[in-house]
Amino acid sequence: MQKAQLGCEELAILLRNVMDASRIEAETAIKPALINRVSVKNILEKVMVMIEPQVTHDQRQVTFNVPAQLYVYADPLRLHQVLMNVSTNALKYSPEGSPLLFSAERSLEQENAVVISIADKGKGIAPQDQPHLFQRFYRLESDMNSPIRGSGLGLYISRRLVEAMGGKIWIESRGIPGGGSTFHILLPMA
Template identity: 40%
Template sequence: MRVRLAFLLGSCSVIFIVIAYALFEACDSRIVALCAIPVAVACCLFGLRIASLGALSSLLFCASLVTLHIHTLHWSSLLVEDFAFGMLAPGVVLICFGFLWLPFSRHASAIAGPQPQHGVQQLSQSYNKQQLEEARDQFLMSVSHELRSPLTEIRGYINLVLEHGDQLDEATRSTFLQSASYGCDELELIIRNVLDMSQVEKEGKPIYIQELPLAATIAEICEHIYLQEHTLELSISPGLVVLADRQQLRQILRNLISNACKYSPAHTEVVICASLRKDNTVCVCVKDEGAGIEAADMPHLFQKFSRLKRDAASSVHGTGLGLYICKQFVEGMGGRIWVESEGIAGQGSRFCFTLRQPDVDR
């Protein structure tokens, strides 16, 4: 709209010139000044750049139009020269206005401070910083609760064994001690996630890549994971060998299996499957039978401190670091991680990640 108005004012200059020379067939300094007024108005209203666009475009258009009809007006050569001089008047105004306006505009910009765009960027950065601070506060609350829960569980089972150990049969005592051991594993997982996050962000966690037989490695890792009231099924293609860091692969599987048990009903099955893909990478998936994840929530799952809104209001607690650590470790080993879910309760979710094969690097 501003360019159109500037074009209209620039056209007024040319129209004044054409009318003046057509009617009076004479050159007068007053006419030149009259023709420059619309351009000066455009400069004041819209600034030098937009006024220049409007004035110059209209000048070129009208000049070419009048030049085509110059013979029909029966102007003398002297009058044509006067007309050309009049056409230059708006251009002279633009040049003079530029020399006067440029220093003023720079001084005004320096006094005014940051431009609106910079202000928007500052507001955006401030908003992002506020979001991060809120996420950290929520993280600290979650960590304190996450640490408190297994500690309470460990203390409770150990006290039961200490106080009533003589009255408990061997099976019950073993169950209590196993539950206490599971609480210790949970504490270790929480602390390790926090330490890994700090190390990854500061200097990057060292990676010790080696060839691992996938089926045996996953089976060994799962032997030390307490599943509470869930059952675990392994469906891994035989003979698969991957390039991975054993400790990081263990951490990835522990986080994914822990989430699968945490967010799915008791007495449901957790399935770990692995197979070779067409691109010669190995895909490992952990599937649960939980509530599923809606498509709108998927992009945020692997962000730091991220938790679903439905989970924040539920009795299930978490730090929001498990999937973030998984993503950092998987990508550090040259793979990628994603989630597949229809968002339907009972159908659950599949968290999948890829690992390289030794043959790919040879």
């Protein structure tokens, strides 16, 4: 029964991702009325509440370095969706017991922008694979036959949503096991 329930949950996530991807293809942008001033700390704290059971189960140390005064212009529901996707990927693709880091700061490269970062200490992603990560249905070759499930749509959807909010998303990783990956999300500062 437990395996059947897990299978149903995976199928529901896959269906939701396919529907999100289809809807995103139909929409070219998020309606401006949905863009609001969002507290980065508050939205990341909501994400932390959602992933806390898995963090506790995996016995992970989480570092949270997010100043209270940082605000971005974003659609709060869609930003939450993006942050949840990146966070759950960090949990899935890094070993139990390894740390996670959530941070945010004013962008050093772009004026009036904030960079939200989520870092793990997993296997990392090789530089040659990084340009494909945000493509529709893309999964790493090494993950195709692994027990880690995925549709290859989560990062694609995240990229489209972040771009629709006037931002960008990218990864930094050297592809060294234990070196992990850091996903960065840049959004306009509010």
